[in-house]
Amino acid sequence: MKITINQIPCECERGESILQIARRNGIEIPTLCWHDGFPGQGACRLCIVEVIEGGRAKIVVSCVYPVERECEVLTESEKVRRQRGMILALLRKKAPDSPEIQALCERYHAPEIERFLPETGSRCVMCGLCVKACGELSVGAIATVNRGVEKEIATPYHEPSSACVGCGSCAYVCPAGAIPVQEMEDVRIIWGKTFSLVHCQDCGRVIGTAEELAAAAKKSGQEPDTLCADCRKKMIALSFRHTYGEIHR
């Protein structure tokens, strides 16, 4: 079926989210809680768009709104800009220490509302991606704690989690740079826990924490990695060359 986004006709499947369709067609919609690995949480509300269906306009959240019939989508209508601006203005104060969030606010011309109280020293926008990533990797070391305005993301009782394997996926998906990871020569410190790092046997590059590699090995049923991704490719290539000989053009 077909919908239009900002007057641009876009092919799509029934049930696809508007955000997916827009992305595929190179139309930008800002998001914080969307990651290709974990789509559709509907938490940050930045991806709101205006949908006109059967002559009626409404504001919907594009990451979870399934297209069921032909409609017209506006990602930059006056109403969308105004509401998105207010949401960004709120996030600006929620994460005043996050350069990523401040840059996003500039990019979308979010108003600076002096009256709003900033949360000092905060970078987190509570998008929930870190919790999602940790959960999907079946680690589950962090979760949302409390509710309402007190809600935060933490390990159980704010203590170093026995479940955490130090993989850093949470920090990797965080759009606001809110999860501090300290990485030294041989150790990585994350969520208050220190992990020793394993280096590639060939090139010496860091390939992960011992716990992370063990967890991955357990899941895949293979021996833990000892090589980095590049060196492993190299090794496989060498064995190919040994078997099939040099390829001459």
Added chain:
Amino acid sequence: MKTIRICCGTGCLANGSLLVAEEFEKKISQASVDAAVECVAKRTGCHGLCEDGPIVTIMPDNICYYHVRPKDVDEILEKTIANDTPVERLLYQNEQGVKIMSQRENPFYAHQTKIALRNVGTISPDSLEDYLAADGYKALKKALTMSPEEILTEMERSGLRGRGGAGFPTGRKWRTAAGYDVFPKYVVCNGDEGDPGAFMDGSILEGDPHSVLEGMAICALAIGAEEGFLYIRDEYVHARRSIKEAIRQAEAAGILGDNIMGSGKKLHLSIVRGGGAFVCGESTALMASIEGRVGEPRAKYIRSVQKGLWDHPTVLNNVETLANVPYIILHGGASYAAVGTGGSKGTKVFAMVGKVKRTGLVEVPMGATLRELIFDIGGGIRNGRPFKAVQTGGPSGGCIPESMLDLPVDFDTLKKYGAMMGSGGMIVMDDRSCMVEVARYYVQFLCGESCGKCTPCREGLKQMLAILTDICEGRGRIEDLDLLEALGETMQEASLCALGKSAPNPVLTTLKYFRGEYEAHILEHRCPAGVCTKLTSFAIDPDKCRGCTACARACPVNAVAGTARHPHAIDAALCIRCGSCREACRFDAVYTEGRDLS
């Protein structure tokens, strides 16, 4: 055979009705009553007029007693039970000073029509026999002879809409769920009543548990479900106990369980105890909670009737909605639809509290006006003070001013004015309620009760609370009012669930109807109602004060000085501005004025 009904609803229990019930039971078992008169004491659910509890009704004489104490029991047994004469001093006295015998003649009850509450207060909730004697489970028996299509048609004909507040047509909800060929399906009862001041659902669960179970069973037959859950909030200990016992009795009697009334159909019901989160009254958060996940709502673009519990078709109905179902099936949808207004059929139960004279649980036809509710049934405002506003629909609702008292209360009318009927909580306020403080209170409540998942609700409430607190404490700016409105619009438009979308309603309605009060706080640093302590000082008018010492005795910090029969004075340095003196004064001598903030 005489029946003594002793109200054991939460309000009367708190007033000591259990002691009264025990006294009756003891005295009856001791056969201290004339042996010629057989009588039985029955503990029932809420009688409604909580204000005047504990309430005792004697049937079939139809005599209703109020404020009954254990010491009154002997006299009731001797006079009313043995000799058919009323105990005058325990009767209701109306405004003309006339003593009233029956409940029906009491102005509190005279304007009511009871459908959902038909058995609440008249039967013993612990007794299946009582429920059966009151036509209980006849509707289920009838439904077993009907096809699902016939049940759905009857429900649609009734025009019943969801009593939890959203007002979605119940019949249509059931039909959609019935249309999916995905099994198992589930039926869920939402008993997570969390609005401050609301106790409609709790009273039904406590007072007439079988009616809710019967409603769920009929729904299960219509949609093809064999399993159901009753999600009951943590605080409702009595309701859970009552429902648990009712399920046990119904299963033992073959009414529920593996073989419903011998039909071969199944329905297993279980209770899920809420964890104390207000947001879990939202249907998708409630389902997440039943599944054992964090109680956070999800986007409802795909409805629960299609993908609800464990992604299976699920019908979720509120307690009051379900309690109406047996009546509809038994008496026909048309007879139910004969009550109410064009768009809102039937009756609605309200929990009327606050500064109204007669607080309690009431049920009226849809379309009754607020004035009828507050003045005819509730008897108007306490202590002869003027009416100021009524807050309907809990934290999602709005504050309605006097000019709108003649509006009919139904699903659609109040919405047009920015408020909503909601689930039936109704808090009446007089001129000593500060509307800014009321808005601040609700926003603070929601700050703790929002799930915190989406940005507009979580961050918006946080900033709203900061601004409202500033206004209440004299730090407000006039531009704040526009900002509150803009913020409110974003929360309404962009929040994830109904909690966030309706969270700004108390702020927006008070801004709309009581803007002057906000301006007085901001521009004059004055709280007209004399509630906001930072902006208020209390003083005694020496011309009005009679020196009765009531205020001095009420003051918790001994800030009122003066000798009896001479005007008193308040020591501003000691005063904590709690307002106890003003409440205590019968001569209106205590007044408030602004405070020098510097």
